[in-house]
Each structure stands twice: as C-alpha cells, then as structure tokens.
Amino acid sequence: MSGRGLQSARGRFGVAVAVALFFVAAAAPLIAPGRPSAIDLNAELQPPSARHPLGTGENGLDVLTHLVYGARVSLWVSVFVVALSGAVGVLLGGIAGYAGGIVDEALMRSVDVLLAFPGILLAIFITAVLGPSLRNVVFALALTGWTGYARLVRSQVLTLRERDYVRAAQALGAGHWRILARHLLPNAAGPLIVQATFGIPAAMLAEASLSFLGLGVPPGTPSWGALVDQGTQYLLLAPHVALFPGLAIALAVLGFNFLGDAVRDAMDPKAS
Amino acid sequence: MRRLAGTPLAIAGSLLLVSLFLDLVPGDPVELMLGEQAPSIDRQALRHSVGLDRPWYAQLWLFLEQLATGQLRSSLPPFQRKVLPQIWAALPNTLLLTFAAIVVAVLIAVPLGVAAASRKGSAVDHGAMAIAVAGVALPRFWLGPMLIILFAIKLDWLPVSGAESARHLVLPAITLGTALAAFLSRVTRASMLDVLREEYVTVSRAKGLSAWAVLWKHAFRNALLPIITVLGLELGALLGGAIVTEKVFAWPGMGTLLLSGIEKRDYNLVRAVVLVFTLCYVAINTLTDLVYAAVDPRVRHR
Numbered sequence: 001m002s003g004r005g006l007q008s009a010r011g012r013f014g015v016a017v018a019v020a021l022f023f024v025a026a027a028a029p030l031i032a033p034g035r036p037s038a039i040d041l042n043a044e045l046q047p048p049s050a051r052h053p054l055g056t057g058e059n060g061l062d063v064l065t066h067l068v069y070g071a072r073v074s075l076w077v078s079v080f081v082v083a084l085s086g087a088v089g090v091l092l093g094g095i096a097g098y099a100g101g102i103v104d105e106a107l108m109r110s111v112d113v114l115l116a117f118p119g120i121l122l123a124i125f126i127t128a129v130l131g132p133s134l135r136n137v138v139f140a141l142a143l144t145g146w147t148g149y150a151r152l153v154r155s156q157v158l159t160l161r162e163r164d165y166v167r168a169a170q171a172l173g174a175g176h177w178r179i180l181a182r183h184l185l186p187n188a189a190g191p192l193i194v195q196a197t198f199g200i201p202a203a204m205l206a207e208a209s210l211s212f213l214g215l216g217v218p219p220g221t222p223s224w225g226a227l228v229d230q231g232t233q234y235l236l237l238a239p240h241v242a243l244f245p246g247l248a249i250a251l252a253v254l255g256f257n258f259l260g261d262a263v264r265d266a267m268d269p270k271a272s
Numbered sequence: 273m274r275r276l277a278g279t280p281l282a283i284a285g286s287l288l289l290v291s292l293f294l295d296l297v298p299g300d301p302v303e304l305m306l307g308e309q310a311p312s313i314d315r316q317a318l319r320h321s322v323g324l325d326r327p328w329y330a331q332l333w334l335f336l337e338q339l340a341t342g343q344l345r346s347s348l349p350p351f352q353r354k355v356l357p358q359i360w361a362a363l364p365n366t367l368l369l370t371f372a373a374i375v376v377a378v379l380i381a382v383p384l385g386v387a388a389a390s391r392k393g394s395a396v397d398h399g400a401m402a403i404a405v406a407g408v409a410l411p412r413f414w415l416g417p418m419l420i421i422l423f424a425i426k427l428d429w430l431p432v433s434g435a436e437s438a439r440h441l442v443l444p445a446i447t448l449g450t451a452l453a454a455f456l457s458r459v460t461r462a463s464m465l466d467v468l469r470e471e472y473v474t475v476s477r478a479k480g481l482s483a484w485a486v487l488w489k490h491a492f493r494n495a496l497l498p499i500i501t502v503l504g505l506e507l508g509a510l511l512g513g514a515i516v517t518e519k520v521f522a523w524p525g526m527g528t529l530l531l532s533g534i535e536k537r538d539y540n541l542v543r544a545v546v547l548v549f550t551l552c553y554v555a556i557n558t559l560t561d562l563v564y565a566a567v568d569p570r571v572r573h574r
Contacts, residue, residue, distance in 0.1 A: 109281065109285075110285075112281070112285075113281070113285030113286060113289065114289075116283065116285065116286050116550060116553065116554055117286055117546075117549075117553065118508045118509065118511050118512035118549065118553050119509075119512065120509075120512035120513075120515065120516075121511075121512055121515070121546060121549050121550070121553075124515065124530065125290065125293075125542070125546055128534040128542065129293065129294060201409075208411055208413070209411065209413060209516055212411075212413040212519070213515070213516065213519060213531060214531075215534070225411075225413065228411075228413055228414050229413070231417065232413075232416075232417045232520065235417055235421050235425060236425055239421050242414065242417045242418075243418070245414075246410075246411060246413075246414030246415075246417075246418070249411050249414065250406075250409045250410050250411065250414070251409075253408075253409040253411075254405070254406065254409040257405075257408065257409060
C-alpha cells in the first residue's frame, strides 16, 4: 500500500466515501429521481428497471430515492450523536480529570453504571419508551456514547495537568476554566478527533439497527435500516429491497472506519 | 478486585436508572393500554392494580418483590401471564445462540489469524485481512437476510427461521458471529505476530521442530491471552447483537421477548428482560476478569 494516513489507498477511499456521502445528503432533492413520500400502487416491489434503477418497495416507493434521502438521516443522526456525546464527554471528563477527588469518583462511577448495560440495549429501552423519532434516537445513543469520550479526556487531562506549561499557567494565576479550556483540552484534541471519527460509523450502525427494529425513525421516514426491515418481508419476491440499503450501510461504515484508521495513523508518528 | 466490588453497584445503578426513566417519561402507559376514550374509573382501577399510582421507588420495590417471589406478571390486563416463566423459556435460546456464535467466530478467526500471521505480507495475509475488514462493516440485520436468500431460498439447504432443530441454529449463529470473527482474526494475527518475534520461537525453530509444531504448540498457546480478553470484552456486544439476530430469524430468545414486550407496552416484561440482560452482561464481565486473572498470574498480584 502506498503512503500512510490520509495518503494511503484506504485513507483516500475513506475520504472519498465521506465526501460523497455528505454531498449526496446535502443535494438529496437534486439527485434523487423522485420524492420519498411518492406512492405508486401500480409499481409495487418491482425489480430494477430504467424508471426505477434500484427497483421499488412497498407502495411502489423508489429504492434509490430512499437510499439518497436515507443518507441524510444516517449522517444527521451520526453527526449529532458524535457532537452531543463528544461535548458532554469532554466537559464531564475534563472536570473529572482536573478536579479529581470526590467529583472524579462520582462521575467515573456514573460512567461505570452506564457501561454496565450493553449500549444497544439501553438505546432500545429508551427509544421504546420515548417512541420512534430522530431526536429520541440521538438522545438514546448520546446517553451511552459520552462515556467513551469522558474516559478518554479524563485520562488525557490526568497526564497533561502535570506538564510544566500547565504548572506555569497555574503559577501565573490562570483560573481553572482557563487552564482547562486553553491548555488541557486543546492538547487532548488528537485522540478525541480519532475517537469522533470512529464514532460516526458506530452511530450509523446503531441508528440503522434501531430503525431495523422499528424503534429508530418514525414510520415513513427514509432510513437505510428501516428499508432493510421492509425488505426482509419480501426476500423471496423482491430481494433488492433489502440488498441495496444494506450495501449502502456497509460501504458507509467501511469508508468511515478507513477514515478513522487514516486519521489515527496521520496523528501518531510512531504508527507503522 | 476493584471491578468485582463494583458489580452490585452497577446492577443497582442500572435498576435505578431504568425505573427513574420509566417514571420521567411523558405519556401515560394506562392511556396507551386502554385508549384515550376509556372512562376515568377504569383507568384508576388499572393504575391501582398495576401499582402505577405509587411513587417510582415504591413501584421499583413492588417490582423487585414480585420478581423475587416469582409473582411478577405482565402489566397488560387481558393476559396477565407470569413474567419469569417467559424469561426462563427465552434465556436458554439466547445463551445457546450466543455460544454458537462464539464457536463460529473462533472457528473462523483462529485459523484465519494464524495463517495470516505465519505468512505476513503474503496474498494469504492480505486476503484474510480484507475479509476481516469487510466483516466488521456488515450489519447483522443485513447479513442475516442475505444468508437466508442464499442458503434457505436459493439453495434450500437450511431453514429460513424458527428454532426447532440444530439446523435452525446455523444461519443465526453465522449472522451473529461474523462481526466477532472478523475482529477476532485481526486480534489473533496481531497477537501471533508479537509472539513469533520472541526468542523461544526462534529457538524451537532452530532445534528442528516442524513449522506446524512451532506455530501451534509454542506460538499460539502464548498468543491466547489477548484473544481470550477480547472475546470477553466483546461478549456484551454479542448479547446486544443477539436482539437484532433474533428478530431476523424469529429466534424465540430474550430479544424477541423484549421486542414483543415493547410492542405491547408491557413495561413489567420490558423491565424484567432489561434487568436479566444486564445481570448476564455484568456476570460475563466479572467472569472474564476472573478467567483473565487465572490465566495470567501477573494480573492477580496487582
């Protein structure tokens, strides 16, 4: 393989997938051949054709249109989950690491309690109770997601706060928040960016899984997971309905995983 | 050990969290059960009989008391089936599926990882790792249906769904185990590469042992520890994945039970399933710690 980090073949693939996905999501109405809500009862569950390049599903919905709009849901949810859980995790992890003592103990024990659940189980429970909506999906995934960031930031802050430049800032009379915001967190940014990059595909898979279980997006919303769910009822009649959204998820997850690998390699000069 | 001491805390915390959450939820389960048109006297009666008129901590206590005495019933009036028998019927199926998935994962990952490590940089290595990379990205709810299309519909080798025989277990186990197999083969490869660099491997090669014996008897044994650790760490994720896999194959386990409870708004059932799932998860994590300490004396003395 040529080059490392973002220059490697996998890195380029990851960047290409990410850029393509953002583009498709942003320009969905221009790219999609139809509207996701369009119904054509005369063209139910048809195989790919010139009119419907990837075939049709229930009520004649156009699979390609749902794939294109599904990219929006997938990206929207995963970006918000990463942003929300990252922000909460950085704040609480930073406070825990910097304050130490009983604050640290209390925060980290809460993290342990949340990690005592399998993440997807808690997300299923929460979305089941709150009902299917994009906001609830983001909330459910962020509620478990922040713990990873909190642990990472805490361990970073614990090592960084003994550094000379932090000591120097303290000696010069800088306040706690200033030290945390100006000195500790910026220097912990590298591993955080890596974790956030891997957080995107994880959230995508989680959203798709929840939607597959009927607990993610509300009925009728174009989502890759929901489309696979619909397709599993027609495996014999119309296998394409489940096939294409699954490929889209696999491609997106693979691309963002490669991107994460590449970002990690690019940030760590020691990595081979 | 520290983690062992934290176990009851984690269980209590998760119970509190679930109960508090059910209490904070907007909307009224009684309304969902009876419909908006129900007369208020009926609502009151149902609310009282299910214990919903009590504060959340009293409800939690009632739930625990009924669970402990085996009297816990579904919170739905028409069929107030006892909860525990439903769980005892479903739990073995989920554990069987999870165990079968681990067997599948190990059977795929170990040969693949060892072969890749023993021929580092070769076509075998690249091929194995390409499979591993792809395997991690395949969602279970998609891999399952694709396996059904190929092996159940087109080739007609295996049943589509259900849990009547051992043959019914094959496709669900592969579906659940593939992602773990992919991840585990990368771990096996990395762990083997570390060990193969050691001097005792060079020595056993030098004294004329066959390549096969060096690889399996000397190197693999010493590469086992990280593999076991990762297996333990991933077990929880496997339990979560079982929920999705069970839906794909209509496998009558805890996931199917959970989803049916959610659909019927049977909060007693949902709460009990979540609790049992959490207990399993915590038990597995604790067990992994203990096994880890047993295999590696260095951990014990820390």
